[in-house]
Amino acid sequence: MNKNLTFSFIGFGLIGGTIAKALRKLYPDSKIMAYNYRNTPHPSLEKAKQDGNLSHISTTLSEAADADVILLCAPVIKNVAYLEQIAPLIRKDTLVTDVGSVKGNIVKKAIELNIGGNFLGAHPMAGREKVGYENSDDKMLENATFIITPNEYNTEEQVEFLKDLFIKMKAKPLIMDPTVHDSVTAGISHGPHIVSASLVNTISNRDNPEDGLYLKLAAGGFKDITRISSSSPEMWRDICLANKTETLNFIDEFTEILAQVKASIESEDGDKIYEFFDTARQYREGFNNV
Numbered sequence: 527m528n529k530n531l532t533f534s535f536i537g538f539g540l541i542g543g544t545i546a547k548a549l550r551k552l553y554p555d556s557k558i559m560a561y562n563y564r565n566t567p568h569p570s571l572e573k574a575k576q577d578g579n580l581s582h583i584s585t586t587l588s589e590a591a592d593a594d595v596i597l598l599c600a601p602v603i604k605n606v607a608y609l610e611q612i613a614p615l616i617r618k619d620t621l622v623t624d625v626g627s628v629k630g631n632i633v634k635k636a637i638e639l640n641i642g643g644n645f646l647g648a649h650p651m652a653g654r655e656k657v658g659y660e661n662s663d664d665k666m667l668e669n670a671t672f673i674i675t676p677n678e679y680n681t682e683e684q685v686e687f688l689k690d691l692f693i694k695m696k697a698k699p700l701i702m703d704p705t706v707h708d709s710v711t712a713g714i715s716h717g718p719h720i721v722s723a724s725l726v727n728t729i730s731n732r733d734n735p736e737d738g739l740y741l742k743l744a745a746g747g748f749k750d751i752t753r754i755s756s757s758s759p760e761m762w763r764d765i766c767l768a769n770k771t772e773t774l775n776f777i778d779e780f781t782e783i784l785a786q787v788k789a790s791i792e793s794e795d796g797d798k799i800y801e802f803f804d805t806a807r808q809y810r811e812g813f814n815n816v
Contacts (some may be wrong), residue, residue, distance in 0.1 A: 534584070534593035535560040536608050537600030538571060541625045541650060543662030545597060546579045548695045551664060557581045561590035570659040591615035598624035598632075603764040606635050613639040621684060623648045627711050628768040629675045629704035642679035646688060647704060649673040649711070650697065655756035664695070672697040675704040712772035717780060719762050720773070722755045 533549055535542045538560045546558055559582040562568045574580040584590040591612040598605040605624050609632060616622065622645045624632060629647045636645035652670035654661055672692040676685050689699040702710075725748075733740035766773050790798035 530555060530557075531594040532557040532559070532592075534558075534590050534596045536587075536590055536596065536598050536612070537561075537604065538574065538659060539599065540654060540657045540659070540662050541652075542597065542599030543570070543574060543579070543659035544652075544664055544666050545599070545625070545650075545695075546574065547662060547664035548667055550579045552694050559584050559590065559593070561585075561587065574659055587611055588615050591620070592617070594620065596620060596622045598622065598626070601758075601761050601764040602626040602628045602632070602768045606632050606768075609635055609641075609645070610639060613641050616641065616644060618644075620644055621646060621687065623688065625650055626768075627715055627765055629707045631768050633675065633677050633704045637677065637679070642677050643681070645677070646680050646684050647675040647677075648688060648692075649675070649707065651715075652697075653757075655754055657758050657761075667692075668696040670697050672699050673702050673707060674699055675702055675707050677704065708769050708772050709775075712769055712776045716762075716765055716769055716773050717776035719754055719757065720766070720777065721780065722752045723762075726752050726755045 531553070533546075533556060535546060535558075538546070542560070546560070549556065549558055558580055560571050560574065560580055561584050562571050568583070571580060571583045575583060587608075590596070592615075596612065596616065598608055600608060605626050609622065609624075612622070622636075622641070624645075624647055626632060626647075627649055629649065633642075633645070633647055636642050650667060650670055650672045652666050654666070672695075674685060674688050674692075685701065689701075692699045729740045729744070729748075787799065787802045790802065
């Protein structure tokens with residue numbers, strides 16, 4: 527890989543900052559810039575430049591689009607909007623990728639804009655409940671699965687380029703169809719965030735603000751299962767809207783399972799209740815073998 531490539535970030539939070547830090551370690555001489563959409567200095571970008579992880583802060587999209595590799599790291603709906611804005615600005619050889627957890631909508635938009643051959647989607651299966659550049663860490667990518675979602679217009683060279691880049695970051699690249707990606711992530715990521723928030727909101731509704739007993743007594747199990755509810759509401763609002771069909775499919779399947787266990791409890795069917803928990807236990811234990 528050419529060590530003097532120019533990388534440009536549009537969106538620079540937790541994941542963008544993490545990738546920028548990894549790129550700076552791998553390619554200390556490369557130009558790494560980020561777009562500031564504000565009319566005033568952006569504290570996170572200024573800090574990243576001070577840290578040496580950014581070479582330059584661009585204030586126009588035309589400047590941000592003048593790069594070999596553009597990484598869209600904003601919330602998923604904003605990424606689509608930015609893609610539309612930079613489509614007429616990018617060079618023919620520019621590779622545009624993203625880190626969003628929804629792929630169908632942005633791939634569709636890239637093809638509509640006739641830049642399907644420039645856009646190659648990606649999604650790191652890594653993150654934290656705390657957001658922002660200040661919480662970024664290049665080690666967060668180590669051993670994380672980094673999904674690559676080619677469309678029909680991508681070349682093998684583009685796919686190999688991203689695979690090589692992610693391997694150098696010590697991540698594990700996985701090639702996946704964009705539609706399959708959205709179905710899987712609805713089940714293992716998007717749906718669980720809805721479940722977590724539902725649990726927290728249910729307990730919040732039950733809690734008495736005068737004594738706050740639920741809040742006081744919430745122990746390890748509840749905190750573990752609801753940790754992800756500390757994530758960005760804006761990000762998860764956009765994900766639900768961008769992956770609407772698959773998210774609704776998950777909710778339908780999940781509520782059906784809840785209805786089944788509710789019926790088992792109502793009828794005091796101990797065998798069915800046991801089977802409910804045992805089936806979950808057996809599948810969950812398989813996580814340790816992956």
